[in-house]
Amino acid sequence: MITDAQKKKIIQIVNVMETGTPEGKYDQVTLLADGKGGVKQITYGRSQATEQGNLKNIIERYVNAGGKFAANFEPYLPKIGKQSLVNDDEFKRLLKVSAQQDPIMHDAQDATFEILYYVPATHFFNAEGFTLPLSMLVIYDSFIHSGGVPAVVRARFPEKTPANGGDEKAWVTAYTKARQDWLANHPKKAVRPSVYRTKSYLVAIQQDNWMLAQPLNAHGVIVP
Template sequence: MLTDLQHKTAQAVVHVFETGRPTGGYDTVTLLPGDTGHLTYGKLQTTLGSGNLFLLINRYCAAPAAAFAEPLRPYLGRLRDRDTSLDQDAALRRLLREAGSDPVMKAVQDAFFDDLYWHPTVTAARSRNINSALGTTVVFDSFIHGSWRRMRDRTDQQAKGKSKTSEQAWIALYLTTRRDWLANHTNPLLPRTVYRIDALQKLTSADNWALALPITVRGQFIDEAVLDGSSHARAASDDGERLLMVTSPMHRGDDVKALQQALNARGESLQVDGVYGHATAAAVRRFQGLNGLRADGIVGAMTRAALGMF
């Protein structure tokens, strides 16, 4: 049985993968080119294409005191029908972002994603005698990202004929199997997501099966203060995947150069000087706006993924 702190930590790890923030981006609206899920929303990025975005917004609209229920309610029919023209509906995107700040929406998302992903994760993990916090996190990430059953069965085939496999050995084999599948997938979006496996493998290599805090996941420092909201999440200084934004003094380095090159490959004409200044920030905001991301000029996991920088 996981403790409440381990539960929060497991979710924080996957929140970093999904929104770049350990506490989750309740207001995050994303649309990646070529993503069959289409418009995605919330701290664990539920999709229009799956029908789960409708279920989430329907639950929110039915909640007492939901501040944005009235303007969102007219969209319910099109969300139910998975109307992909909503991908380009700027008014809906704005409403979803604004609703993300509503405490009712945050409570609804917490309960909804627990029902949709966390509780099934725990059931699936226990049925496999996966009891550690890190092992459960690996299963949780697969429920969020997809193809748990396929990768579970493929891992079992890989393990067949071997002596009884411990939880830790099976999880290690599962991560290797899943990484290979993602890296070689024909969907061009999936090879970009191997960073999830790399981060989880880093935790297994550290033998941190209890998810003892503090930990660093993709440049995000996570401790109890971050999880209980008494401290703002911050980028870890010892990880190359820092958050890039306009600061004083300005961010400088090869990661900024790589960002500028990626933006130039998509039509910008930035000087590749490795300095994250206002021109680079403006180019980032343009790219974010065109790709359904929050146009804040901050480069985290979601913006890097959209740029193919993994």
């Protein structure tokens, strides 16, 4: 079972991987060529929700909660994920200013990342028989960054999950190495530099930091 303190550290580490700080940059707006067909898209917030992914969920949640800029965002709801907003300066301004000035935007982001990423990651973690905090970190990071635990990566190594009679540490190590190779050679060039994530986790594995009791170097940021 993952304790509240361990969950907090796991989220802080993934926040660093996404926006460079343990607290997460709720107002960060990034344009990356990692959309369908390699097109640019907006990524936003503490864990960088994508324009073609769950950005709309955050904005809908914010509008429904009556955020300070809800009326400004409403006209954009039918557009998000349907047409590119990369060049819409007003939309990008609203993303930044809402996170800077309205705590409701923080709440909307936290709820979205919890419900759509952490809860499914926890389900996979429990269903497959994992128990160690570093395993949960690797799994949650994969859900945030890769949308889950991709079958294409799992097919690259023979180890089984604990629920299927495998060794937990062996599976997590093999998965992290396979994911690193997959990211490094990803067809979308914008994805390839993200191997800093798996490199950090492989160091933690080498340090036997399975309980996350030691500080973890997350891409140059030490999370105690």
